[in-house]
Amino acid sequence: MKLRQNPSRFTSVLKWVSQLSLETQLKPSISGTGFLLRCAQTPRSFATVTGNEVCSEKSKVKRTRNGFKITPNVRKLAEEAMLDYFYSTRGLQYMVAESMSKNSPIFIDNLLKKVDCVTASDINQSITRYLRFHPVNEFEPFLESSGLNPSEYNHLVPCDKVFLDEEGFLLENHHVLCYSGVDPKRIGKIFKEAREVFSYETGVLASKIKAYEDLGFSRLFLSKLIVCSPRVLMGHTNIELVQVVKTLQSLGFEFEWVMENLSDEGPDWSSVHRVLSLLREICFDEEKLYGLIRNCPSLLFENSGKWTGILVGFETKLGASRSELCSLFQKFPLIQVEKCVSNLRQCFLFLKEIEMEDDEIHKVFRSHSWWLGSCKLKKTSSLLVFLKAGKTRVCQVIQENPEEMKKWTMGSKIQPLPATNVDIESKSMKTQFLLDLGYKENSEEMETAMKNFRGKGSELRERFNVLVSLGFTKKDVKDMVKACPTMLSQTCDILESKVNYLIKELGYPLSTLVDFPSCLKFTLQRMKLRFAMFSWLQARGKVDRKIKVSTMLACSDKIFVSFFVNRHPDGSKHLEDLKKLHLSVETN
Known part of the structure; x- marks a missing residue:
């Protein structure tokens, strides 16, 4: 069976694709209303502890205020006392009270540290007595039992309320979610991502859930969907979600x-939905x-x-x-x-x-x-x-x-590529070139030189001949190349332009390059910039009439500025002007 082709839709989807980038980072924009928005201040709390404190507490033996050891049996008795308090005294729904008492271990431990008891039989009475004069902030055990740890729910605890029933429709919407199959221990995720849901008035949340059920969504599927995508309960029915599910069902x-x-x-x-349409x-x-x-x-x-x-x-x-x-x-x-x-x-x-x-x-x-x-x-x-x-x-x-x-690929042992006839011929010419320079065959010196001399054998010979044609003797060139092998890694044109600049334009003798062949390693731009700056300082009487090429080129930029440029108050400005001038000349 064939799907109908739609070129215009494919084009629109590709337009969306083109807007994506490898650096895209998706961060959901979360908004909400109700009690969860009134938490700008530090919440009033006695049971809240930081993450570091929780870790340190786990490594210690927990005890009550007067030193009584908190054992699993003691904690169970405390849970029963809390259940009785939340259900009988506070009048919360049994399901909520039970979840708050059984699924809030951090809250229970911190509560036990504040009560006095001598024996396990004192736990119920001690907690009851304590709570009679020190009502707890019910939002803490409520949020912890919903699957959040203290670091996650600190900012969710309201600063102006203590009892859950003070917050309008909170418990009502919590009950609707539980009735719809959502695990109470996972409702905390909905608090973080769709806070607005818990401020809905009577019937609103139930109608939104029913709208999805009317579209054919099973209760089990809907409960999983609400937990992983809480924002489907905000605003109108999520059309893209419905279209994705319907398309997948049709397939x-x-x-x-x-x-x-x-x-x-x-x-x-x-x-x-866009990607499904694209596929x-x-x-x-x-x-x-x-x-x-x-x-x-x-x-x-x-x-x-x-x-x-x-x-x-x-x-x-x-x-x-x-x-x-x-x-x-x-x-x-x-x-x-x-x-x-x-x-x-x-x-x-x-x-x-x-x-x-x-x-x-x-x-x-x-x-x-x-x-x-x-x-x-x-x-x-x-x-x-x-x-x-x-x-x-x-x-x-x-x-x-x-x-x-x-x-x-990463982790694999890579073998060198087999040599070609051209490679073999080039190596032979390079070997002969090195022998002509005076290296001994099969020596360590020859092996080191083979690695230092980059380029094909024919290119090395050609570059050597260019230097000879510029006025150097063959002996001089051999000595220069031995002293600075990498100079032959440059093309003939570059070598010729550097030599002509130093000899013809600046007037240095050939012997200068024979004594300091490494000067040919530096770029022509570096040469022109530094000697132009030196000439400017000469005209103002700040430097000698002549200077060694090695002194001018071999020093770092920092030393050059300190030793030469700073000799004149306007030196730094002129150097920047020269850099811009050379840059514009290169660009043109």
Whole structure:
């Protein structure tokens, strides 16, 4: 059976996808009314303790005020006394009173520390006597029994009330939730995320729940849904939620399956609906869509499907068609969608860093994303070292067989790429070049030099000859190269421009470079900037007429500013002007 195609809807969904980013962080905006909004001040409390105090208390033996040890039996007697107090004296509903007495261990322990008793038989009487003159803040055991710890409910305890029945519709709405199947121990989550629910007037909350039941939602499903997504009870009926559930039912999914895949955080149903619509447009066949969602429900429910939207946007920008997207999802690896996106992103950055052409990158992702998403590659710099190959060579290997990247993942032992005929020839020429410089064959000195001399053998010879053509003798160039091997890592044009600047423009003799060949390691911009600054200081009589190239170039920026620039009051300003001038010249 085929689903109807709707290009306009697919376009609108893709527009939403394009607005998502990898940095998206979803934080629910929680609002509420009623007693929970009147808690700006520190709540009036005697049983509240901090998280650190709770941890320290657990490591100690708990005792009453006069030193009587609090045993499980004593705590049970205290719970019975509290039940009697909340139910008989305070008149709370039995279910609420029982939950508050049995599910508030921290509150009970702190209460026992404040009463006097000598024997276990004194517990009931001691607590009754204490409560007669020291009424407790009932919101504390109530919220703790609802599944919250003190650090979570401190700000929820009202500062102007002590008794639960003082807060209008709180207990009434609590009863409605319990009657609807919500576990009392999990109602605390609703307090945190949908406080407004507990200020609804009589009948409002029940009508909202009934509206979902009338749509066919089972009570069991609805109770789980309310806990994981409390905000469905706020405002009008959540249309996106209804549409998602109806669509899943039409595909053959039962309420039980949806319940199993709902997380405690609760999804953003608007986002889930968009992603479901997107998957429906990608997979035209209902059977394919059913199988896809059944095998990988995280596509819908992980982070409300937003990572799936990001994945679709990423693949679409790389030129993937609908059929290619459908194929990707059908082969989707059994990992988190977020992790898949992260792995694909890292792979994309790797291909960009080795300078692969965009068209070639698109080809790799359009055909191999389904397994690339499960591979976490090592860093580019590490890979190039382990593979013992340059960027061009690695690009060539990937283009010939992208699955080679499966061997380059984190935790794997990477073997160097086999040498090509070009590599062998280049190594032979480099070896001959080093022999001509005077290195002994197969010596440690030769081995070290092979690592220091970067570039092809033919390039090293060509750069050597350029220096000879600029006026240096072959012996001088050999000595220079031995003293500073990395100087030959630069192209012929760059070497020639640096030598001409120092010799022809500044007037230094060739012997200066023979004595200090390392000067050719520094950028031409550094040379021009520093000598221009030196010339400006010379014109104002602040420095000598001549200076060694090594002194000018080898010192750090901090020393240069301190030793030269600061000799003139306007030196710093002029240096900044020179930097801007050189930057504008480079840009143009």
